[in-house]
Amino acid sequence: MIAGKMQLRIAPRQYLILALFCLACVGIGAIGGIATSASVSTWYPTLQKPWFNPPDSVFAPVWTLLYLMMGVGAWRVWLKGHNKDKSNALKMFWFQLTLNLGWSLVFFGMRQIGFALAEIVLLLLAILITTFLFWRIDRFAGMLMLPYIAWVSFATLLNASLWLLNPAS
Numbered sequence: 001m002i003a004g005k006m007q008l009r010i011a012p013r014q015y016l017i018l019a020l021f022c023l024a025c026v027g028i029g030a031i032g033g034i035a036t037s038a039s040v041s042t043w044y045p046t047l048q049k050p051w052f053n054p055p056d057s058v059f060a061p062v063w064t065l066l067y068l069m070m071g072v073g074a075w076r077v078w079l080k081g082h083n084k085d086k087s088n089a090l091k092m093f094w095f096q097l098t099l100n101l102g103w104s105l106v107f108f109g110m111r112q113i114g115f116a117l118a119e120i121v122l123l124l125l126a127i128l129i130t131t132f133l134f135w136r137i138d139r140f141a142g143m144l145m146l147p148y149i150a151w152v153s154f155a156t157l158l159n160a161s162l163w164l165l166n167p168a169s
Contacts, residue, residue: 014079021078022071028097029067032104033060039108050161066148070097073144077137089133096126113163120156127152 040056074093080086103123107116127149135142 010079014075017078018072018075021075022068025067025071025074025097026064028101029063032101035104035109039111043111044108047162048165050158050165052161053158062151066151069144070148073134073138073141076141076144077134080137085133085137089130089137092126092130092133096123096130099123099126107159113159113166117156117159117163120152120159124149124152124156 070093074090077086077089077093099119100123103116103119106112106119127145131142131145131149134145
């Protein structure tokens with residue numbers, strides 16, 4: 001024990017599981033990226049955008065970092081033994097990751113800004129629940145989700161602004 005906290009002992013094979021969690025998260029992002037790619041160069045540039053819309057070059061590195069942080073957080077929860085709390089937290093994690101992909105498909109794939117706004121609000125709620133569940137199991141895992149909450153909150157504001165500025169879309 002160090003400073004009253006138990007240290008986690010990590011077997012080498014558990015690093016393979018870490019890689020799989022991170023790969024799954026980045027893979028979901030890549031699938032979303034495929035759905036996004038055609039619209040980013042054709043449809044998205046035609047939209048009226050708010051003054052705070054970031055340059056396109058910001059999105060890929062931010063999302064990659066967030067997906068890696070999510071993967072590490074989920075892995076840390078997975079390491080915490082076998083119990084119902086862990087199972088519920090990981091189920092919620094996979095649910096929110098599915099919603100994450102769904103947003104890309106609705107916004108960029110289907111080009112439905114209003115439906116995407118409703119979907120991202122649901123996504124944000126799912127991320128908040130996931131973060132709470134992670135936090136109860138492993139505080140650091142919960143902390144790893146905080147930048148994701150911040151980014152998706154910003155994305156929700158951006159989505160709402162795009163919907164208001166482009167009512168015909």
